[in-house]
Amino acid sequence: MVAxxxxxxxxxxxxxxxxLKAARLIQQADVISxxxxxxxxxxxxxxxxxVLQDVKPGQERIPVMMPMFEDRTPANQAYDAAAxxxxxxxxxxxxxxxxCEGDPLFFGSFAYLLERxxxxxxxxxxxxxxxxxxxxxxxxxxxxxxxxxFAVVSGRHxxxxxxxxxxxxDSVVIMKAGRSREKILSALREADRIDEANYLEYIGREAQLxxxxxxxxxxxxxxxxxxxxxxxxxxxxx
Amino acid sequence: MVAxxxxxxxxxxxxxxxxLKAARLIQQADVISxxxxxxxxxxxxxxxxxVLQDVKPGQERIPVMMPMFEDRTPANQAYDAAAxxxxxxxxxxxxxxxxCEGDPLFFGSFAYLLERxxxxxxxxxxxxxxxxxxxxxxxxxxxxxxxxxFAVVSGRHxxxxxxxxxxxxDSVVIMKAGRSREKILSALREADRIDEANYLEYIGREAQLxxxxxxxxxxxxxxxxxxxxxxxxxxxxx
Numbered sequence: 001m002v003a004x005x006x007x008x009x010x011x012x013x014x015x016x017x018x019x020l021k022a023a024r025l026i027q028q029a030d031v032i033s034x035x036x037x038x039x040x041x042x043x044x045x046x047x048x049x050x051v052l053q054d055v056k057p058g059q060e061r062i063p064v065m066m067p068m069f070e071d072r073t074p075a076n077q078a079y080d081a082a083a084x085x086x087x088x089x090x091x092x093x094x095x096x097x098x099x100c101e102g103d104p105l106f107f108g109s110f111a112y113l114l115e116r117x118x119x120x121x122x123x124x125x126x127x128x129x130x131x132x133x134x135x136x137x138x139x140x141x142x143x144x145x146x147x148x149x150f151a152v153v154s155g156r157h158x159x160x161x162x163x164x165x166x167x168x169x170d171s172v173v174i175m176k177a178g179r180s181r182e183k184i185l186s187a188l189r190e191a192d193r194i195d196e197a198n199y200l201e202y203i204g205r206e207a208q209l210x211x212x213x214x215x216x217x218x219x220x221x222x223x224x225x226x227x228x229x230x231x232x233x234x235x236x237x238x
Numbered sequence: 239m240v241a242x243x244x245x246x247x248x249x250x251x252x253x254x255x256x257x258l259k260a261a262r263l264i265q266q267a268d269v270i271s272x273x274x275x276x277x278x279x280x281x282x283x284x285x286x287x288x289v290l291q292d293v294k295p296g297q298e299r300i301p302v303m304m305p306m307f308e309d310r311t312p313a314n315q316a317y318d319a320a321a322x323x324x325x326x327x328x329x330x331x332x333x334x335x336x337x338c339e340g341d342p343l344f345f346g347s348f349a350y351l352l353e354r355x356x357x358x359x360x361x362x363x364x365x366x367x368x369x370x371x372x373x374x375x376x377x378x379x380x381x382x383x384x385x386x387x388f389a390v391v392s393g394r395h396x397x398x399x400x401x402x403x404x405x406x407x408d409s410v411v412i413m414k415a416g417r418s419r420e421k422i423l424s425a426l427r428e429a430d431r432i433d434e435a436n437y438l439e440y441i442g443r444e445a446q447l448x449x450x451x452x453x454x455x456x457x458x459x460x461x462x463x464x465x466x467x468x469x470x471x472x473x474x475x476x
Contacts, residue, residue, distance in 0.1 A: 009371075011257070012365075014259070015258075016257065016258045016259035016262070017257050017258070017259055017364075017365065018257060018258055019249070019254065019255050019256060019257055019258075019367065020253075020254045020255075020256055020257075020258065020261065020289065021252070021254035021255055023258065024254070051258065103371045103374075103375075103381075104375070105371070105374040105375060105378075105379065105380045105381050105382075106371065106374070106380075106381050106382055107382050107383065107384075108380075110380075111380035111383050114378065114380075118378070123378060124378075125374075125375040125376075125378050126255075126375060127250075127255065127367045127371040127372050127374070127375040128367070128371070129257065129365045129366070129367060130371060133247075133341045133343070133344065133365040133366070133368060134365050136341075136343040136344070136363075136365070137341075137342070137343060137363040137364065137365040138363075140343075140352065140356070140361060140362075140363050141343065142343045142344075142346075142348075142349035142352075143341075143343050143344050144343075144344055144345050144390065145345065145349050146345075146394075147392050147394035147395060148392075149389065149390065149391045149392070149395065149399070149403070150389065150390040150391075151387065151388065151389040151390070151407065152382065152387065152388040152389070153387045153388075154385050154386075154387070156384075156385035157385060157387065161387070164406075165387070165406075168402075168403075168406070169389065
């Protein structure tokens, strides 16, 4: 372990989907840090605990409590405080591993700590299995073949952007589908791709749900960790 | 190991970027299969060999020699023959693990075997770290933040499609950049995103090359395993 601050992906939920490198770095870390909810719970930390045995004796923890508001100010204050605590540990000669669900640089909080610490400490990033790849594996559907194109958008995008993306790209993953289900279902119908859509919740966890008949979904809200995967049914093989 | 035929991602090149599940399934497999070149060499198999110690005694191998022509007929014949050999092993009571570089369902050959065997045998897919996530980790650049969109296209797409995608999406990865470098560089200039582009070859392997000054690249051909990663420099944080 060379770098002082390392973002490590722990994968989508199944503890066995952590990489050998992630497991080794977590075991060797002086300090592990992670985003925690108001109750101090962390999915990333739980995944790491499930998989690890011989953790370094005296390993410390820096949980980062993340307030969930639309306004980014409290979140930025939490990142500032976390960066300060992490830097202080590094200045005391410790190596800090930051645990990230999925991949560290794909829609994660790690980016905000990286930008605060980069330049002051040495950094490294260890990729993890993202929910996009976990979803296509769970569906056993190729995400992309040959010269197909692929786009990832979010339920936060507006209807026109969703429809345009669905019409332009062969495969489309719509992340953060929880509170935008009605908008997404309308966009899928408008782009005439509702029959090609699949819906997934909590991939690789006990509560995993896969719905291939998306048309049957109600317009109510789903959990934050839900997504739609839209795959062309008539694929070009040349 | 429940399924009879399992596609397993071995990651982008660094043997430590294989998942615990992939390592276990490869060790327990009766037969491992993989795409090999004319010399019988396989990058995926090499990654697996680098990481494994206690392989199941008597483990067999089914290399799939893949002819590289624009015409898909010889490739389809090779997949037909491989599917037959794999099915024959499964009918003899063996479990077959198919090794895939990166992720099995992201631009890989596994899709062609899966479609030939699905229905006849039980199947499973274990995701792997794709080159997209390996690239953003190597660059230490967030692929996506908040409500950004992200698209993956290929050097096989035409100029207009590349330019349109570069103009529409915040982050863009252009895969299979080897023989299309000139077209891609022109598209990056046309879309005014050349300064936001990074070029990578052989990520996580000894021959890894990262070029952040893409404008300095010559228009000559690069290797097959090369890609461009284009990330917005002025990111919205709200």
